Amino acid sequence: MSTRSDAAVTPTLRSGAGAMGRAVEVIARYTLYVVLGVLFLLPFVWMFFGSVRREIEIHGYMFPFSINTIVPVEWTLQNFLDIYGISEEGEKGGLRFHRGLLNSGIIAAAVVGLSMLFNTMAAYFFARLPFPRKNLLLAFVLATFLLPFEVTVVPLYLVVSELGLRDTYLAMIVPFYASPFIVFMLTQFLGSIPKELDEAALVDGANYWQILWSVVFPNALPALATAALIEFQFIWNLFYWPLIATSSLDLQVIQVMIASQTTDRTIYWGRTFAGLVSAVLPVLLLFLGCQRFYFRGAVLSGMK
Protein backbone atom coordinates (compact mmCIF):
# COMPACT_ATOMS: atom_id res chain seq x y z
CA MET A 1 0.00 0.00 0.00
CA SER A 2 1.58 3.20 -1.13
CA THR A 3 0.74 6.19 1.02
CA ARG A 4 1.64 9.80 0.93
CA SER A 5 4.19 9.49 3.73
CA ASP A 6 6.17 6.91 1.76
CA ALA A 7 6.04 9.20 -1.21
CA ALA A 8 7.31 11.99 1.00
CA VAL A 9 10.12 9.88 2.38
CA THR A 10 11.42 8.38 -0.83
CA PRO A 11 12.95 11.48 -2.47
CA THR A 12 15.01 12.35 0.62
CA LEU A 13 16.27 8.81 0.88
CA ARG A 14 17.12 8.61 -2.77
CA SER A 15 19.11 11.80 -2.56
CA GLY A 16 20.76 10.55 0.63
CA ALA A 17 23.12 7.64 0.98
CA GLY A 18 20.71 4.96 -0.33
CA ALA A 19 20.88 1.72 1.62
CA MET A 20 22.78 3.42 4.42
CA GLY A 21 20.10 6.07 4.83
CA ARG A 22 17.43 3.41 4.81
CA ALA A 23 19.19 1.46 7.57
CA VAL A 24 19.43 4.59 9.70
CA GLU A 25 15.75 5.26 9.09
CA VAL A 26 14.80 1.74 10.15
CA ILE A 27 16.94 1.87 13.29
CA ALA A 28 15.48 5.26 14.24
CA ARG A 29 12.01 3.93 13.68
CA TYR A 30 12.52 0.85 15.84
CA THR A 31 14.10 2.96 18.58
CA LEU A 32 11.00 5.10 18.57
CA TYR A 33 8.87 1.94 18.70
CA VAL A 34 10.65 0.88 21.87
CA VAL A 35 10.35 4.33 23.47
CA LEU A 36 6.62 4.52 22.73
CA GLY A 37 6.11 0.92 23.79
CA VAL A 38 7.75 1.54 27.16
CA LEU A 39 5.98 4.86 27.68
CA PHE A 40 2.49 3.53 27.03
CA LEU A 41 2.82 -0.05 28.23
CA LEU A 42 5.14 0.03 31.24
CA PRO A 43 2.42 1.08 33.72
CA PHE A 44 0.23 -1.79 32.52
CA VAL A 45 3.08 -4.31 32.61
CA TRP A 46 3.86 -3.19 36.16
CA MET A 47 0.19 -3.58 37.05
CA PHE A 48 -0.22 -7.05 35.51
CA PHE A 49 2.93 -8.43 37.06
CA GLY A 50 2.14 -6.71 40.36
CA SER A 51 -1.18 -8.50 40.51
CA VAL A 52 0.43 -11.95 40.43
CA ARG A 53 3.10 -11.43 43.11
CA ARG A 54 2.97 -11.01 46.82
CA GLU A 55 2.71 -7.59 48.41
CA ILE A 56 5.96 -7.96 50.30
CA GLU A 57 7.75 -8.79 47.07
CA ILE A 58 6.44 -5.67 45.29
CA HIS A 59 7.88 -3.49 48.03
CA GLY A 60 11.05 -5.57 48.53
CA TYR A 61 12.30 -5.20 44.96
CA MET A 62 11.32 -1.57 44.42
CA PHE A 63 14.80 -0.17 45.18
CA PRO A 64 17.23 -0.30 43.56
CA PHE A 65 15.55 -0.64 40.18
CA SER A 66 16.13 -4.04 38.60
CA ILE A 67 14.23 -6.44 36.38
CA ASN A 68 12.50 -7.79 39.48
CA THR A 69 11.11 -4.37 40.26
CA ILE A 70 8.65 -5.28 37.55
CA VAL A 71 8.84 -9.04 36.94
CA PRO A 72 7.78 -11.31 39.82
CA VAL A 73 10.23 -13.73 41.43
CA GLU A 74 7.49 -15.89 42.80
CA TRP A 75 4.18 -16.00 40.97
CA THR A 76 0.93 -16.32 42.89
CA LEU A 77 -2.79 -15.83 42.42
CA GLN A 78 -3.24 -14.98 46.10
CA ASN A 79 -4.27 -11.36 45.39
CA PHE A 80 -7.09 -12.50 43.16
CA LEU A 81 -8.22 -15.10 45.70
CA ASP A 82 -8.26 -12.30 48.28
CA ILE A 83 -10.24 -9.73 46.33
CA TYR A 84 -12.82 -12.27 45.17
CA GLY A 85 -13.36 -13.28 48.77
CA ILE A 86 -12.26 -16.85 48.05
CA SER A 87 -9.34 -16.93 50.48
CA GLU A 88 -9.98 -16.69 54.20
CA GLU A 89 -8.21 -13.34 54.47
CA GLY A 90 -10.25 -11.86 51.68
CA GLU A 91 -13.48 -13.12 53.16
CA LYS A 92 -12.58 -11.67 56.53
CA GLY A 93 -11.71 -8.34 54.94
CA GLY A 94 -15.13 -8.25 53.29
CA LEU A 95 -13.61 -8.11 49.81
CA ARG A 96 -16.10 -9.03 47.10
CA PHE A 97 -14.82 -7.79 43.80
CA HIS A 98 -16.69 -10.62 42.11
CA ARG A 99 -19.84 -8.78 43.15
CA GLY A 100 -18.57 -5.57 41.56
CA LEU A 101 -17.76 -7.41 38.36
CA LEU A 102 -21.18 -9.04 38.40
CA ASN A 103 -22.92 -5.69 38.92
CA SER A 104 -20.94 -4.07 36.12
CA GLY A 105 -21.67 -7.07 33.92
CA ILE A 106 -25.42 -6.97 34.56
CA ILE A 107 -25.60 -3.23 33.95
CA ALA A 108 -23.44 -3.39 30.83
CA ALA A 109 -25.45 -6.27 29.36
CA ALA A 110 -28.74 -4.49 30.02
CA VAL A 111 -27.55 -1.15 28.67
CA VAL A 112 -25.91 -2.60 25.57
CA GLY A 113 -28.95 -4.76 24.81
CA LEU A 114 -31.52 -2.02 25.34
CA SER A 115 -29.51 0.65 23.62
CA MET A 116 -28.95 -1.55 20.58
CA LEU A 117 -32.71 -2.01 20.31
CA PHE A 118 -33.82 1.58 20.91
CA ASN A 119 -30.93 3.32 19.15
CA THR A 120 -31.36 1.15 16.07
CA MET A 121 -35.10 1.81 16.02
CA ALA A 122 -34.53 5.55 16.32
CA ALA A 123 -31.84 5.52 13.66
CA TYR A 124 -34.11 3.51 11.38
CA PHE A 125 -36.75 6.20 11.84
CA PHE A 126 -34.38 9.05 11.04
CA ALA A 127 -32.72 7.31 8.11
CA ARG A 128 -35.60 5.59 6.39
CA LEU A 129 -39.13 6.24 7.65
CA PRO A 130 -41.50 8.91 6.32
CA PHE A 131 -42.40 11.68 8.75
CA PRO A 132 -43.11 15.39 8.38
CA ARG A 133 -40.35 17.69 9.66
CA LYS A 134 -38.02 14.93 10.72
CA ASN A 135 -35.18 17.45 10.84
CA LEU A 136 -36.70 19.16 13.85
CA LEU A 137 -36.67 15.90 15.76
CA LEU A 138 -33.10 15.23 14.67
CA ALA A 139 -32.12 18.66 15.93
CA PHE A 140 -33.71 17.74 19.26
CA VAL A 141 -31.35 14.75 19.39
CA LEU A 142 -28.23 16.53 18.18
CA ALA A 143 -28.62 19.48 20.53
CA THR A 144 -27.86 17.13 23.42
CA PHE A 145 -24.28 16.98 22.09
CA LEU A 146 -23.95 20.46 23.52
CA LEU A 147 -24.65 19.27 27.06
CA PRO A 148 -21.41 18.35 28.81
CA PHE A 149 -21.86 15.10 30.72
CA GLU A 150 -19.94 15.58 33.97
CA VAL A 151 -21.64 18.89 34.64
CA THR A 152 -25.09 17.41 34.10
CA VAL A 153 -24.54 14.59 36.58
CA VAL A 154 -25.92 16.55 39.56
CA PRO A 155 -29.07 17.59 37.64
CA LEU A 156 -29.50 14.01 36.40
CA TYR A 157 -29.34 12.87 39.99
CA LEU A 158 -32.26 15.16 40.83
CA VAL A 159 -34.39 13.58 38.09
CA VAL A 160 -33.48 10.02 39.02
CA SER A 161 -34.29 10.78 42.66
CA GLU A 162 -37.68 12.22 41.71
CA LEU A 163 -38.39 9.04 39.74
CA GLY A 164 -37.60 7.02 42.86
CA LEU A 165 -34.78 5.16 41.13
CA ARG A 166 -32.03 6.21 43.54
CA ASP A 167 -29.84 3.32 44.66
CA THR A 168 -31.20 0.70 42.25
CA TYR A 169 -29.81 -1.13 39.24
CA LEU A 170 -32.35 0.80 37.18
CA ALA A 171 -30.67 4.08 38.12
CA MET A 172 -27.61 2.91 36.22
CA ILE A 173 -29.50 1.37 33.31
CA VAL A 174 -32.53 3.51 32.46
CA PRO A 175 -30.76 6.84 31.75
CA PHE A 176 -28.56 5.10 29.18
CA TYR A 177 -31.03 2.96 27.20
CA ALA A 178 -30.64 5.39 24.33
CA SER A 179 -27.67 7.50 23.30
CA PRO A 180 -27.83 10.56 21.05
CA PHE A 181 -24.37 9.90 19.70
CA ILE A 182 -25.13 6.28 18.78
CA VAL A 183 -28.45 7.30 17.20
CA PHE A 184 -26.61 9.85 15.08
CA MET A 185 -23.88 7.41 14.11
CA LEU A 186 -26.33 4.67 13.15
CA THR A 187 -28.52 7.14 11.26
CA GLN A 188 -25.56 8.03 9.07
CA PHE A 189 -24.88 4.39 8.48
CA LEU A 190 -28.44 3.17 7.88
CA GLY A 191 -28.89 5.97 5.38
CA SER A 192 -26.20 4.40 3.22
CA ILE A 193 -28.05 1.09 2.77
CA PRO A 194 -29.96 1.10 -0.57
CA LYS A 195 -33.59 2.15 -0.05
CA GLU A 196 -34.78 -0.15 -2.84
CA LEU A 197 -34.47 -3.03 -0.41
CA ASP A 198 -37.15 -1.51 1.86
CA GLU A 199 -39.41 -0.73 -1.04
CA ALA A 200 -39.20 -4.26 -2.37
CA ALA A 201 -40.06 -5.62 1.07
CA LEU A 202 -42.96 -3.13 1.41
CA VAL A 203 -44.39 -4.32 -1.89
CA ASP A 204 -44.11 -7.87 -0.59
CA GLY A 205 -46.33 -6.78 2.31
CA ALA A 206 -43.72 -6.50 5.08
CA ASN A 207 -44.32 -3.89 7.78
CA TYR A 208 -41.69 -1.46 9.12
CA TRP A 209 -40.79 -3.71 11.98
CA GLN A 210 -40.20 -6.70 9.71
CA ILE A 211 -38.16 -4.57 7.34
CA LEU A 212 -35.99 -3.35 10.21
CA TRP A 213 -35.18 -6.84 11.39
CA SER A 214 -34.97 -8.76 8.14
CA VAL A 215 -33.59 -6.14 5.75
CA VAL A 216 -31.86 -3.31 7.59
CA PHE A 217 -30.45 -5.13 10.60
CA PRO A 218 -28.43 -7.78 8.69
CA ASN A 219 -26.96 -5.06 6.47
CA ALA A 220 -25.91 -2.91 9.41
CA LEU A 221 -24.03 -5.48 11.48
CA PRO A 222 -20.57 -3.83 11.34
CA ALA A 223 -22.01 -0.48 12.42
CA LEU A 224 -24.01 -2.17 15.17
CA ALA A 225 -20.90 -3.97 16.39
CA THR A 226 -19.03 -0.65 16.56
CA ALA A 227 -21.93 0.89 18.45
CA ALA A 228 -22.18 -2.04 20.87
CA LEU A 229 -18.46 -1.92 21.65
CA ILE A 230 -18.46 1.84 22.22
CA GLU A 231 -21.51 1.50 24.46
CA PHE A 232 -19.98 -1.37 26.44
CA GLN A 233 -16.75 0.52 27.01
CA PHE A 234 -18.67 3.64 28.01
CA ILE A 235 -20.88 1.90 30.53
CA TRP A 236 -18.20 -0.43 31.93
CA ASN A 237 -15.85 2.46 32.58
CA LEU A 238 -18.47 4.82 33.97
CA PHE A 239 -17.54 6.04 37.43
CA TYR A 240 -19.01 9.37 38.49
CA TRP A 241 -22.62 8.45 37.82
CA PRO A 242 -22.65 5.05 39.63
CA LEU A 243 -20.67 6.65 42.46
CA ILE A 244 -23.48 9.06 43.30
CA ALA A 245 -26.50 7.15 41.97
CA THR A 246 -26.00 4.22 44.34
CA SER A 247 -24.97 3.97 47.95
CA SER A 248 -25.49 0.34 48.95
CA LEU A 249 -22.45 -1.87 48.76
CA ASP A 250 -24.44 -4.58 47.01
CA LEU A 251 -24.87 -2.29 44.02
CA GLN A 252 -21.29 -1.07 43.75
CA VAL A 253 -19.89 -1.44 40.26
CA ILE A 254 -16.31 -2.54 39.80
CA GLN A 255 -14.97 0.95 39.02
CA VAL A 256 -16.43 2.40 42.20
CA MET A 257 -15.27 -0.61 44.17
CA ILE A 258 -11.62 -0.33 43.19
CA ALA A 259 -11.66 3.40 43.93
CA SER A 260 -13.29 3.01 47.34
CA GLN A 261 -11.02 0.14 48.36
CA THR A 262 -7.91 2.15 47.78
CA THR A 263 -8.71 5.63 48.96
CA ASP A 264 -8.51 4.22 52.49
CA ARG A 265 -5.30 4.94 54.32
CA THR A 266 -3.95 1.41 54.22
CA ILE A 267 -3.32 0.46 50.63
CA TYR A 268 -2.78 -3.17 49.75
CA TRP A 269 -0.75 -2.88 46.60
CA GLY A 270 -1.05 -6.47 45.42
CA ARG A 271 -4.80 -6.49 45.88
CA THR A 272 -5.18 -3.10 44.27
CA PHE A 273 -3.25 -4.31 41.24
CA ALA A 274 -5.47 -7.38 41.08
CA GLY A 275 -8.54 -5.14 41.28
CA LEU A 276 -7.23 -2.89 38.50
CA VAL A 277 -6.52 -5.91 36.31
CA SER A 278 -10.05 -7.23 36.93
CA ALA A 279 -11.57 -3.87 36.05
CA VAL A 280 -9.59 -3.36 32.88
CA LEU A 281 -9.41 -6.86 31.42
CA PRO A 282 -12.88 -7.22 29.80
CA VAL A 283 -12.54 -3.96 27.89
CA LEU A 284 -8.92 -4.60 27.05
CA LEU A 285 -9.59 -8.06 25.61
CA LEU A 286 -12.52 -6.74 23.56
CA PHE A 287 -10.31 -3.94 22.25
CA LEU A 288 -7.48 -6.26 21.30
CA GLY A 289 -9.94 -8.61 19.60
CA CYS A 290 -11.91 -6.00 17.67
CA GLN A 291 -9.53 -3.09 17.14
CA ARG A 292 -10.80 -1.86 13.82
CA PHE A 293 -14.26 -1.23 15.32
CA TYR A 294 -12.71 0.88 18.07
CA PHE A 295 -10.62 2.96 15.69
CA ARG A 296 -13.63 3.55 13.51
CA GLY A 297 -15.66 4.47 16.57
CA ALA A 298 -12.95 6.92 17.65
CA VAL A 299 -12.85 8.56 14.25
CA LEU A 300 -16.64 8.80 14.07
CA SER A 301 -17.04 10.18 17.57
CA GLY A 302 -14.06 12.46 17.17
CA MET A 303 -15.27 14.03 13.99
CA LYS A 304 -19.00 13.70 14.55
Add this chain to the structure above:
Amino acid sequence: MSAVVAARSARRRLLTLQRRRYLVALLFVLPALLNFLVFRYIPMALAAQASLYDYSLLAGWGDFVLWKNFVRAFEDDIFRTSLWVSIKYAIGKVPLQVLFALLLALFVSREVRGMGVIRTIIFIPVVTSLVVAALLWSMMYNKDLGLLQSLLGVFGLRHPGLLSSSTWALPAIVVMMVWKEVGFSTIIFVAGLKGIPTMFYDAAAIDGANRLQQFLYITLPLLKPITLFIVVTQTISAMQVFVPIFVMTQGGPFFATNAVVYYIYQNGFHYNDMGYASAMSFFILALLVTVAYFQFKLLKGNVEY
Protein backbone atom coordinates in the same frame (compact mmCIF):
# COMPACT_ATOMS: atom_id res chain seq x y z
CA MET B 1 -72.02 12.67 -8.01
CA SER B 2 -71.19 9.27 -6.59
CA ALA B 3 -67.83 9.45 -8.33
CA VAL B 4 -66.99 12.66 -6.42
CA VAL B 5 -67.97 11.08 -3.14
CA ALA B 6 -65.90 8.02 -3.93
CA ALA B 7 -62.87 10.16 -4.80
CA ARG B 8 -63.27 12.19 -1.63
CA SER B 9 -63.55 9.16 0.60
CA ALA B 10 -60.59 7.58 -1.20
CA ARG B 11 -58.56 10.70 -0.48
CA ARG B 12 -59.65 10.63 3.12
CA ARG B 13 -58.70 6.98 3.36
CA LEU B 14 -55.32 7.80 1.88
CA LEU B 15 -54.90 10.61 4.36
CA THR B 16 -55.72 8.42 7.35
CA LEU B 17 -53.50 5.73 5.89
CA GLN B 18 -50.65 8.21 5.70
CA ARG B 19 -51.40 9.49 9.15
CA ARG B 20 -51.36 5.95 10.46
CA ARG B 21 -48.07 5.37 8.74
CA TYR B 22 -46.61 8.46 10.44
CA LEU B 23 -47.92 7.25 13.75
CA VAL B 24 -46.31 3.83 13.33
CA ALA B 25 -43.06 5.51 12.26
CA LEU B 26 -43.17 7.73 15.32
CA LEU B 27 -43.36 4.68 17.57
CA PHE B 28 -39.87 3.73 16.43
CA VAL B 29 -38.27 6.94 17.64
CA LEU B 30 -40.45 7.63 20.65
CA PRO B 31 -38.51 5.60 23.25
CA ALA B 32 -35.25 7.34 22.36
CA LEU B 33 -36.83 10.79 22.32
CA LEU B 34 -38.42 10.09 25.69
CA ASN B 35 -35.02 9.14 27.07
CA PHE B 36 -33.40 12.35 25.86
CA LEU B 37 -36.27 14.43 27.16
CA VAL B 38 -36.31 12.86 30.63
CA PHE B 39 -32.61 12.28 31.18
CA ARG B 40 -31.00 15.12 29.23
CA TYR B 41 -33.42 18.03 28.95
CA ILE B 42 -35.49 17.79 32.11
CA PRO B 43 -32.36 17.64 34.33
CA MET B 44 -31.45 21.07 32.98
CA ALA B 45 -34.87 22.44 33.83
CA LEU B 46 -34.78 20.86 37.26
CA ALA B 47 -31.29 22.20 37.92
CA ALA B 48 -32.46 25.64 36.92
CA GLN B 49 -35.31 25.32 39.38
CA ALA B 50 -33.18 23.84 42.17
CA SER B 51 -30.66 26.64 41.77
CA LEU B 52 -33.36 29.11 42.85
CA TYR B 53 -34.20 27.20 46.04
CA ASP B 54 -32.61 26.01 49.22
CA TYR B 55 -32.57 22.40 48.18
CA SER B 56 -30.88 19.51 49.89
CA LEU B 57 -31.15 15.77 49.53
CA LEU B 58 -32.18 15.31 53.13
CA ALA B 59 -34.53 18.25 53.60
CA GLY B 60 -35.87 18.43 50.04
CA TRP B 61 -37.20 21.66 48.57
CA GLY B 62 -36.70 24.55 50.99
CA ASP B 63 -37.34 28.26 50.62
CA PHE B 64 -37.34 30.05 47.30
CA VAL B 65 -34.17 32.13 47.41
CA LEU B 66 -34.05 33.64 43.91
CA TRP B 67 -30.47 34.66 43.04
CA LYS B 68 -28.95 33.86 46.41
CA ASN B 69 -27.13 30.74 45.19
CA PHE B 70 -25.71 32.57 42.18
CA VAL B 71 -24.66 35.59 44.21
CA ARG B 72 -23.04 33.21 46.65
CA ALA B 73 -21.12 31.54 43.82
CA PHE B 74 -19.73 34.87 42.69
CA GLU B 75 -18.70 35.75 46.22
CA ASP B 76 -17.33 32.30 47.00
CA ASP B 77 -13.53 32.41 46.89
CA ILE B 78 -13.30 28.63 46.75
CA PHE B 79 -15.61 28.52 43.74
CA ARG B 80 -13.51 31.11 41.95
CA THR B 81 -10.32 29.26 42.82
CA SER B 82 -11.85 25.99 41.62
CA LEU B 83 -12.81 27.60 38.33
CA TRP B 84 -9.26 28.81 38.01
CA VAL B 85 -7.91 25.32 38.79
CA SER B 86 -10.03 23.85 35.96
CA ILE B 87 -8.85 26.58 33.59
CA LYS B 88 -5.21 26.02 34.53
CA TYR B 89 -5.70 22.31 34.01
CA ALA B 90 -7.19 22.91 30.54
CA ILE B 91 -4.46 25.38 29.61
CA GLY B 92 -1.85 22.84 30.65
CA LYS B 93 -3.39 19.77 29.15
CA VAL B 94 -4.92 20.77 25.83
CA PRO B 95 -1.87 22.23 24.03
CA LEU B 96 0.35 19.45 25.35
CA GLN B 97 -2.05 16.77 24.15
CA VAL B 98 -2.65 18.35 20.74
CA LEU B 99 1.06 18.84 20.09
CA PHE B 100 1.94 15.34 21.24
CA ALA B 101 -0.96 13.82 19.27
CA LEU B 102 0.08 15.63 16.10
CA LEU B 103 3.68 14.43 16.37
CA LEU B 104 2.52 10.89 17.13
CA ALA B 105 0.06 10.96 14.24
CA LEU B 106 2.77 12.00 11.78
CA PHE B 107 4.73 8.98 12.94
CA VAL B 108 2.03 6.32 13.27
CA SER B 109 0.12 7.22 10.09
CA ARG B 110 2.92 5.69 8.02
CA GLU B 111 2.06 2.23 6.72
CA VAL B 112 5.26 0.40 7.55
CA ARG B 113 6.02 -2.81 9.36
CA GLY B 114 5.14 -2.77 13.04
CA MET B 115 3.15 0.46 12.98
CA GLY B 116 -0.19 -1.30 13.50
CA VAL B 117 1.11 -2.63 16.80
CA ILE B 118 2.23 0.84 17.88
CA ARG B 119 -1.18 2.30 17.02
CA THR B 120 -2.75 -0.41 19.18
CA ILE B 121 -0.36 0.29 22.05
CA ILE B 122 -0.98 4.03 22.21
CA PHE B 123 -4.73 3.36 22.13
CA ILE B 124 -4.71 0.97 25.10
CA PRO B 125 -4.84 3.79 27.70
CA VAL B 126 -7.82 5.24 25.81
CA VAL B 127 -10.00 2.16 26.35
CA THR B 128 -8.78 1.80 29.94
CA SER B 129 -11.13 3.25 32.52
CA LEU B 130 -10.18 6.59 34.00
CA VAL B 131 -10.36 5.16 37.51
CA VAL B 132 -7.86 2.44 36.65
CA ALA B 133 -5.51 4.90 34.97
CA ALA B 134 -5.75 7.36 37.86
CA LEU B 135 -5.17 4.70 40.53
CA LEU B 136 -2.32 3.17 38.60
CA TRP B 137 -0.60 6.53 38.21
CA SER B 138 -1.10 7.52 41.81
CA MET B 139 0.72 4.32 42.71
CA MET B 140 3.46 5.16 40.22
CA TYR B 141 3.73 8.65 41.71
CA ASN B 142 3.98 7.31 45.29
CA LYS B 143 7.17 8.79 46.68
CA ASP B 144 8.21 5.80 48.77
CA LEU B 145 7.09 2.80 46.78
CA GLY B 146 6.23 4.11 43.31
CA LEU B 147 7.71 3.00 40.03
CA LEU B 148 8.61 6.55 39.07
CA GLN B 149 10.82 6.97 42.13
CA SER B 150 12.39 3.59 41.43
CA LEU B 151 13.26 4.70 37.89
CA LEU B 152 14.51 8.11 39.03
CA GLY B 153 16.66 6.31 41.61
CA VAL B 154 18.71 4.85 38.75
CA PHE B 155 19.89 8.41 38.03
CA GLY B 156 20.26 9.25 41.71
CA LEU B 157 17.24 11.57 41.67
CA ARG B 158 14.40 11.95 44.15
CA HIS B 159 10.98 13.40 43.48
CA PRO B 160 9.18 15.27 46.26
CA GLY B 161 5.96 13.25 46.31
CA LEU B 162 4.27 14.79 43.32
CA LEU B 163 0.65 14.42 44.41
CA SER B 164 1.23 15.84 47.87
CA SER B 165 2.97 18.95 46.57
CA SER B 166 0.72 21.89 45.83
CA THR B 167 3.07 22.90 43.01
CA TRP B 168 3.33 19.53 41.31
CA ALA B 169 -0.01 17.83 41.91
CA LEU B 170 -1.87 19.52 39.05
CA PRO B 171 0.95 19.05 36.50
CA ALA B 172 1.24 15.41 37.57
CA ILE B 173 -2.46 14.90 36.86
CA VAL B 174 -2.06 16.69 33.52
CA VAL B 175 0.74 14.30 32.52
CA MET B 176 -1.35 11.28 33.49
CA MET B 177 -4.34 12.53 31.51
CA VAL B 178 -2.30 13.35 28.41
CA TRP B 179 -0.87 9.83 28.56
CA LYS B 180 -4.39 8.44 28.86
CA GLU B 181 -6.08 10.46 26.14
CA VAL B 182 -3.43 11.33 23.59
CA GLY B 183 -4.14 8.13 21.64
CA PHE B 184 -7.68 9.29 20.93
CA SER B 185 -6.61 12.60 19.42
CA THR B 186 -3.83 10.81 17.56
CA ILE B 187 -6.26 8.46 15.79
CA ILE B 188 -8.38 11.44 14.74
CA PHE B 189 -5.29 13.20 13.38
CA VAL B 190 -4.31 10.00 11.57
CA ALA B 191 -7.73 9.92 9.87
CA GLY B 192 -7.19 13.56 8.93
CA LEU B 193 -3.73 12.88 7.53
CA LYS B 194 -5.01 9.96 5.48
CA GLY B 195 -7.67 12.23 4.04
CA ILE B 196 -5.07 14.50 2.45
CA PRO B 197 -4.70 13.46 -1.20
CA THR B 198 -1.28 12.02 -2.07
CA MET B 199 -1.07 14.12 -5.23
CA PHE B 200 -0.61 17.30 -3.16
CA TYR B 201 2.67 15.92 -1.86
CA ASP B 202 3.69 14.54 -5.23
CA ALA B 203 3.13 17.92 -6.81
CA ALA B 204 5.04 19.67 -4.04
CA ALA B 205 7.92 17.19 -4.34
CA ILE B 206 8.15 17.85 -8.07
CA ASP B 207 8.27 21.57 -7.32
CA GLY B 208 11.23 20.83 -5.05
CA ALA B 209 9.57 21.33 -1.68
CA ASN B 210 11.39 19.54 1.11
CA ARG B 211 9.59 17.60 3.82
CA LEU B 212 9.51 20.48 6.26
CA GLN B 213 8.00 22.75 3.62
CA GLN B 214 5.49 20.08 2.69
CA PHE B 215 4.52 19.80 6.33
CA LEU B 216 4.23 23.56 6.85
CA TYR B 217 2.42 24.42 3.63
CA ILE B 218 0.31 21.33 2.94
CA THR B 219 -0.22 19.19 6.04
CA LEU B 220 -0.65 21.89 8.65
CA PRO B 221 -3.14 24.11 6.80
CA LEU B 222 -5.24 21.10 5.74
CA LEU B 223 -5.28 19.78 9.31
CA LYS B 224 -6.50 23.10 10.68
CA PRO B 225 -10.21 22.25 10.89
CA ILE B 226 -9.50 18.96 12.67
CA THR B 227 -7.01 20.61 15.01
CA LEU B 228 -9.52 23.29 15.85
CA PHE B 229 -12.14 20.65 16.51
CA ILE B 230 -9.85 18.68 18.81
CA VAL B 231 -8.81 21.82 20.69
CA VAL B 232 -12.38 22.89 21.39
CA THR B 233 -13.78 19.47 22.33
CA GLN B 234 -10.75 18.76 24.50
CA THR B 235 -11.06 22.13 26.22
CA ILE B 236 -14.69 21.42 27.08
CA SER B 237 -13.88 17.97 28.41
CA ALA B 238 -10.84 19.27 30.32
CA MET B 239 -12.96 21.91 32.03
CA GLN B 240 -15.02 19.05 33.45
CA VAL B 241 -12.13 17.09 34.97
CA PHE B 242 -13.38 15.10 37.94
CA VAL B 243 -12.35 11.45 38.22
CA PRO B 244 -8.56 11.91 38.50
CA ILE B 245 -9.11 14.60 41.13
CA PHE B 246 -11.44 12.35 43.09
CA VAL B 247 -9.09 9.38 42.91
CA MET B 248 -5.65 10.99 43.13
CA THR B 249 -5.82 14.10 45.30
CA GLN B 250 -9.36 14.75 46.58
CA GLY B 251 -8.86 18.36 45.61
CA GLY B 252 -5.76 18.82 47.73
CA PRO B 253 -3.18 19.69 48.80
CA PHE B 254 -4.60 23.03 50.00
CA PHE B 255 -7.18 23.23 47.17
CA ALA B 256 -4.40 23.07 44.59
CA THR B 257 -6.36 20.55 42.52
CA ASN B 258 -9.87 21.47 43.65
CA ALA B 259 -11.37 21.56 40.15
CA VAL B 260 -14.83 22.99 39.70
CA VAL B 261 -16.76 19.76 39.04
CA TYR B 262 -15.15 18.26 42.13
CA TYR B 263 -16.21 21.28 44.16
CA ILE B 264 -19.77 20.92 42.84
CA TYR B 265 -19.74 17.25 43.84
CA GLN B 266 -18.54 18.15 47.33
CA ASN B 267 -21.26 20.73 47.82
CA GLY B 268 -24.05 18.52 46.54
CA PHE B 269 -23.10 15.26 48.20
CA HIS B 270 -20.86 16.06 51.15
CA TYR B 271 -22.06 19.47 52.35
CA ASN B 272 -25.58 18.43 51.34
CA ASP B 273 -26.29 21.67 49.51
CA MET B 274 -27.93 20.61 46.26
CA GLY B 275 -29.32 24.06 45.53
CA TYR B 276 -25.87 25.62 45.53
CA ALA B 277 -24.42 22.66 43.58
CA SER B 278 -27.17 23.09 40.99
CA ALA B 279 -26.51 26.79 40.67
CA MET B 280 -22.81 26.15 40.05
CA SER B 281 -23.60 23.31 37.62
CA PHE B 282 -25.94 25.62 35.78
CA PHE B 283 -23.33 28.36 35.57
CA ILE B 284 -20.64 26.00 34.23
CA LEU B 285 -23.16 24.44 31.89
CA ALA B 286 -24.05 27.81 30.42
CA LEU B 287 -20.35 28.59 30.03
CA LEU B 288 -19.55 25.32 28.27
CA VAL B 289 -22.67 25.33 26.09
CA THR B 290 -21.65 28.78 24.90
CA VAL B 291 -18.21 27.46 24.02
CA ALA B 292 -19.71 24.40 22.31
CA TYR B 293 -22.13 26.60 20.38
CA PHE B 294 -19.31 28.71 19.00
CA GLN B 295 -17.41 25.56 18.17
CA PHE B 296 -20.29 24.29 16.03
CA LYS B 297 -20.59 27.71 14.38
CA LEU B 298 -16.90 27.87 13.78
CA LEU B 299 -16.68 24.44 12.23
CA LYS B 300 -19.82 24.60 10.14
CA GLY B 301 -18.94 24.15 6.49
CA ASN B 302 -15.32 24.11 7.44
CA VAL B 303 -14.78 20.38 7.75
CA GLU B 304 -14.67 19.34 4.10
CA TYR B 305 -11.62 19.83 1.97
